[in-house]
Amino acid sequence: xxxxSDVPLVGFAHSPVPISVQHVDGSGVTLPRVRGxxxxxxxMLVHIVRGTCAYRVxxxxxxxxxxxxxxxxxxxxxxxAVESTGPPGELxxxxxPAEAVAPASWRDHPLLAPFVGRHRGGGQRIAVPPGDRxxxxxxxxxxxxxxxxxxxxxxxxxxxxxxxxxxALGRLVDDVPAESGxxxxxxxxxxxxxxxxxxxxxxxxxxxxxxxxxxxxxVVRRGTGRTVQQWITxxxxxxxxxxxxxxxxxxxxxxxxxxxxxxGYFARRFRAAHGSAPxxxxxxxxxx
Numbered sequence: 563x564x565x566x567s568d569v570p571l572v573g574f575a576h577s578p579v580p581i582s583v584q585h586v587d588g589s590g591v592t593l594p595r596v597r598g599x600x601x602x603x604x605x606m607l608v609h610i611v612r613g614t615c616a617y618r619v620x621x622x623x624x625x626x627x628x629x630x631x632x633x634x635x636x637x638x639x640x641x642x643a644v645e646s647t648g649p650p651g652e653l654x655x656x657x658x659p660a661e662a663v664a665p666a667s668w669r670d671h672p673l674l675a676p677f678v679g680r681h682r683g684g685g686q687r688i689a690v691p692p693g694d695r696x697x698x699x700x701x702x703x704x705x706x707x708x709x710x711x712x713x714x715x716x717x718x719x720x721x722x723x724x725x726x727x728x729x730a731l732g733r734l735v736d737d738v739p740a741e742s743g744x745x746x747x748x749x750x751x752x753x754x755x756x757x758x759x760x761x762x763x764x765x766x767x768x769x770x771x772x773x774x775x776x777x778x779x780x781v782v783r784r785g786t787g788r789t790v791q792q793w794i795t796x797x798x799x800x801x802x803x804x805x806x807x808x809x810x811x812x813x814x815x816x817x818x819x820x821x822x823x824x825x826g827y828f829a830r831r832f833r834a835a836h837g838s839a840p841x842x843x844x845x846x847x848x849x850x
């Protein structure tokens with residue numbers, strides 16, 4: 563299920579190291595809440611070391627138990643935060659924006675394939691074998707240590723630890739991402755990736771993949787839970803966030819570079835997605 567316009571979007575706080583780790587241990591599994599249904603623009607990997615907990619994602623409740631890894635894709639609607647459903651446990655979660663791993667389309671990056679899966683985004687549970695769980699916990703602790711102690715080279719080390727976690731996760735997933743095996747959807751995403759920075763409409767994409775706009779809308783919505791225009795907007799705004807974070811370009815110039823030559827329209831689209839104007843977001847990042 564795609565994120566509707568009335569569901570608030572939680573943005574990732576831009577920083578020199580775009581990775582965040584949360585660790586809960588001993589007094590029940592409870593993470594900071596965002597009131598009501600919400601979505602976020604970052605990826606989330608959760609690992610249950612012991613105990614049980616539950617997430618409700620895109621209308622489905624996932625009951626998680628010891629040894630589970632759980633992934634939540636960008637744009638998924640989370641109805642409530644993690645809650646303890648049993649004895650006190652231990653849980654780790656890693657949050658990171660797609661651009662920390664995939665500068666282009668995150669859905670096509672092999673390390674992020676588990677976040678697509680058969681569910682076309684949303685949530686997915688992957689069982690970590692008992693023999694691998696100590697290694698998983700150690701990798702999470704090492705990542706947390708690098709981010710906390712901030713020693714020389716910690717940014718590179720943190721990215722390396724995240725990569726190792728994603729490689730381990732990918733090795734546990736035995737299915738091919740649904741979108742990767744659908745030539746039509748792959749063609750749509752390729753068009754969006756190639757042309758998002760210029761004028762691009764549903765009609766343009768439909769013509770390039772050889773379908774009518776109505777038929778293409780139906781196919782993409784059924785396959786991904788979103789419309790073509792929503793995917794175009796997501797790609798443009800993701801690039802806008804990257805440029806706002808990593809460059810000193812004026813906001814108007816960034817708008818032009820991501821396909822919004824009208825500064826006012828760019829500001830409205832950005833505010834609708836992130837709750838603040840681009841310049842405000844740049845100086846006052848949201849907290850995940």
